[in-house]
Amino acid sequence: MVIEVYEKEKQELLDICLEMVKHDLVIGSSGNASMRMGEHVVISPSSVHYTEMTIEDVVVIDLDGNEIEGTRNPSVETPMHLEIYKNREDALAVVHTHSVYASSMAALHKPLPPILDEIVSKLGAGIRVSKYAMPGTKQLGINVVKVLQDRSAALIANHGSVCVAKTLKDALFLSILFERACKIYLTAKQAGEPIELPEDVVEDEQDIWEMMKDF
């Protein structure tokens, strides 16, 4: 069955993948991105360098991972994308990166504490690290969903990061924001011990996150 109705979405995905490269969040074909369109998911292909990727390389799958359209294999992290879509109704786009600072945190199994105002209201009150699982496995997806609860971002142990949002553009923006926050945290850590926001502020900002996630 061929459904050629996602041309616009495929182009958007392609553009976002190139932005991921431009912002130094990934290199080559590492990381991946997808957007949910009802019962279908438009996702980046496996093993195609983003700078060489064309709209024909983008894959459409259903929520069980069956290929609906495309000539390539979908991203190796497809099981994680599907686990997220099945468990987070508010997530309509997923961006997964191997960016330097977030991956450093992931290598340390170090959660990002709530140290910056803009981070808590946009990503949630402290970003957790998932339990380790092999790349490409359903278990990795299950572990990620667990720590992604009430948050827009998660660190994937010994691997990288993932951000979810209503749109791909927003998921990319959150990935850039998250990478910057990890950089700030690790930089501050070298000069001393970063101070967490007051508890009541964290609670208020988490409420703002809760409100904003549905817009």
Ligand SMILES: [Zn+2]
């Ligand atoms: Zn990865």
